[in-house]
Amino acid sequence: MLITLKTNKFTRQSLTENLIMKKLWTILLKGSVAVFPALFTLYFFYWLVTTIEKTVSPLIMFIIPEQYYVPGIGLLVGICFLFCVGLLVNAWIFKWVFGLGEKLLERIPLIKSVYGALRDFMHYFSPSGEQKELKKVVMVSINNMQLIGFMVSEAGELPGVDMPDDKVAVYLPMSYQIGGFTVYISKENIQLIDMSVEDAMRQVLTAGLSKKKTAP
Known part of the structure; x- marks a missing residue:
């Protein structure tokens, strides 16, 4: 009888400790979810601010004495430089000079591949309306499955390969990692959906766990 009472007491104590540890772990996870994204x-x-500051500050110190340099000037000059480039990007002389630079880079092996990929990637975020097909969110039907994708070309153009006219290129990103697949699929197997690129990308990258907040 005494052994049974001791066993029950030990079991209740173990259960209590497990419940306490589980509760503490749950609270810790909630705190991590709230803090880590921020x-x-x-x-x-x-990192972005310090990188710009470290890159631009040595150039500024060639112009002004070091004792007059104040931290933050490099960041300010970098922002002003990008703003000025944005103003001049449509000027004819700027396009001509920029075109010469692009032709030079496109003649250098390996560099032309890296530069071309980065250029196309940045065009994706361009607000000027270029490459609007990149901003279309579609639902792709494959073997009774529906996948969220992004149309990257309305014509399935592939260098050196004759593609049917009804093919389109769709990028299918993976969840929780940087990567994905570009598939060439018939137009009848895709459907445009009324969803912004940001919401669609958030849904894909979080494996559908993201919830769009609604205004109260």
Whole structure:
């Protein structure tokens, strides 16, 4: 009888400790979910600001004495430089000079591949309306499955390969990682959906766990 009471007491104590540890672990996870996204976002902007500052500051110190340099001037000059480039990007002389630079880069092996990929990637975020087909969100039907994708070309153009006119290129990103597949699929197997690129990308990258917040 005494052994049974001791066993029951030990079991209740173990269950209580497990419940306490589970509760503490749950609270810790909730705190991590609340804090880590903000920390990573702040760290990214910190890295971006410090990178611009470190890159531009040596150039400024060639113009002004070091004792007159104030931290933050490099960032300000970098932002002003990007703003000026944005104003001049449509000027004829700027396009001509920029075109010469592009032709030079496209003649260098390996560099032309990296530059071309980065250029096309940045065009995806261009607000000027270029390459609007990149901003179409589609639902792709494959073997009774529906996948969210992004139309990258309305004509299935593939260098050196004759593609049927009804083919389109669709990019299918993966969840929780940087990567994906570009598939060439018939137009009848895709459907345009009324969803912004940001919401669609968030849904895909979070494996459908993301929930769009509604205004109260």
